[in-house]
Amino acid sequence: MTRARDLALGQSGVRPFAMAGNYGVTPSGTTATVTFPAGRFTQIPGVTTGANTAAIAPSPLLITAISTTSFNIGSYNGTSWIAIGFWWSAFQMTPTAMGG
Numbered sequence: 001m002t003r004a005r006d007l008a009l010g011q012s013g014v015r016p017f018a019m020a021g022n023y024g025v026t027p028s029g030t031t032a033t034v035t036f037p038a039g040r041f042t043q044i045p046g047v048t049t050g051a052n053t054a055a056i057a058p059s060p061l062l063i064t065a066i067s068t069t070s071f072n073i074g075s076y077n078g079t080s081w082i083a084i085g086f087w088w089s090a091f092q093m094t095p096t097a098m099g100g
Helices: 003-008
Strands: 018-026 032-035 046-051 061-064 070-076 084-092
Touching: 018 032, 018 070, 046 061, 046 070, 070 084
Parallel strands: none
Antiparallel strands: 018 084, 032 070, 046 084, 061 070
């Protein structure tokens, strides 16, 4: 929809500049690197994640090294990195910023 149509329908017209999302499984013994679609983000996006298993309570997902091209994710249970299913989404609100 165009901005004019959004306004005519009473919608704010605020939409993300760029988005991506998917699901995966962290490997045992290490973290996984999630790669965004090439050229999708011009600034470091906001990233959200969630676990697909009940193991989230004792083993939270840890996200590090967020960049315009990827981020790292893993689940540490206090003694080792464990395999866990997860979903993720990333967003950038404007061409020059994550927030909008």
